[in-house]
Amino acid sequence: MFNKLICLNKKSVNCGFTLAEVLVTLGIVGIVAAMTLPVITQKIEKAVLKSQIKKSYSYLSQVQQKVMFEWGDALSISDGFGYKNFNDAMLGSMKIIKKCEKDALAKGCVPRYIGLNITQCSGFNDTNVYYNKTVYILADGAIIMPYNEDWRSLWLIDVNGLKGPNKAGYDLFDVAFDASNKRLEFRGKGCLNQGNPPPVTGGLDNYKDIENW
Numbered sequence: 001m002f003n004k005l006i007c008l009n010k011k012s013v014n015c016g017f018t019l020a021e022v023l024v025t026l027g028i029v030g031i032v033a034a035m036t037l038p039v040i041t042q043k044i045e046k047a048v049l050k051s052q053i054k055k056s057y058s059y060l061s062q063v064q065q066k067v068m069f070e071w072g073d074a075l076s077i078s079d080g081f082g083y084k085n086f087n088d089a090m091l092g093s094m095k096i097i098k099k100c101e102k103d104a105l106a107k108g109c110v111p112r113y114i115g116l117n118i119t120q121c122s123g124f125n126d127t128n129v130y131y132n133k134t135v136y137i138l139a140d141g142a143i144i145m146p147y148n149e150d151w152r153s154l155w156l157i158d159v160n161g162l163k164g165p166n167k168a169g170y171d172l173f174d175v176a177f178d179a180s181n182k183r184l185e186f187r188g189k190g191c192l193n194q195g196n197p198p199p200v201t202g203g204l205d206n207y208k209d210i211e212n213w
Contacts, residue, residue, distance in 0.1 A: 049160070049171055050210060056142050056159040057186055057207055060175065063093045064184055086177065087146050087155075091136065094144065098137035105130035110143060110158070115168025115200040121191030123147045124156055124174075137161070147191075154191070168193035169203025 017025075067089045100109035116126045123133070129145060136144040141161035147154040155175045158166070165171060169188025176185045186207035193200050204213045 046213070050213065052159040052171070053173070053186065053204070053207070053210060055140070056157055057184070059138075059140075060090075060157070061184055063090055064177065066093055068182060091144070091146065094136070095139040096136045096144075097139050100135045100137070102134070103131055104133060104135040108162075109135045109137060110145075111162050111164075111166045113158075113166050113168070113172055115172065115193040115198070117191050117194045120194055121147070121154075124191045129156070156192070157186075167203065168198075168200045169205060170200070173204075173207075 067086065071086075071089060098109065100107050104110045105112070110129060113126070113129070116124060116129060118125045122128065124145070124147065129135075133145050136146075138144060141163075143156075143158040143161055145156040154177075156172060157175050158172050160171045163171070169192070172188075172192065174187040174190035174192045176187070176190070177183075178185050186204075188200075188203050188205045189198075204210060
């Protein structure tokens, strides 16, 4: 190091770092980068997903408020107007660009998911989602799948469409209409991600906790 300082003072063209020193420095930089990049990438991916979740929640909530304004309290009960009609009214107010009736997987309308329930909410098991359900693609690329098995107002939503990670609680959510509070609920569990242990660990269990995710 002393010799290098002398060289710098003399401005000699023959002074510099040896190849070994350069290689050691590059190696250290590479190790630090390898340790930090996955963490940074994970944080960026989570921030993007949170933004997409908020956007989808905001959009569906606006559609729900519009439908509620048009139909009033008739939507808050299971008889009368009914949940099926509520589902239809919601779909009729969404910006749908594509509709896939059955064989959604083969048609490229849905990816393969991790965390689809196979015992409860049978309308959302992998067989029904991939082969039997009617799937709707929204203008922003999100995927909506109504339950349509009984009276419930319930959907699956994939907030970023065919992009990954395609996992319950990350980009795939159970959406329910809370009639008592007249609001929507986004859940990473419910009809999704059942089991002991569940297929997916981590992620977002409830939209209310999104800032703690």
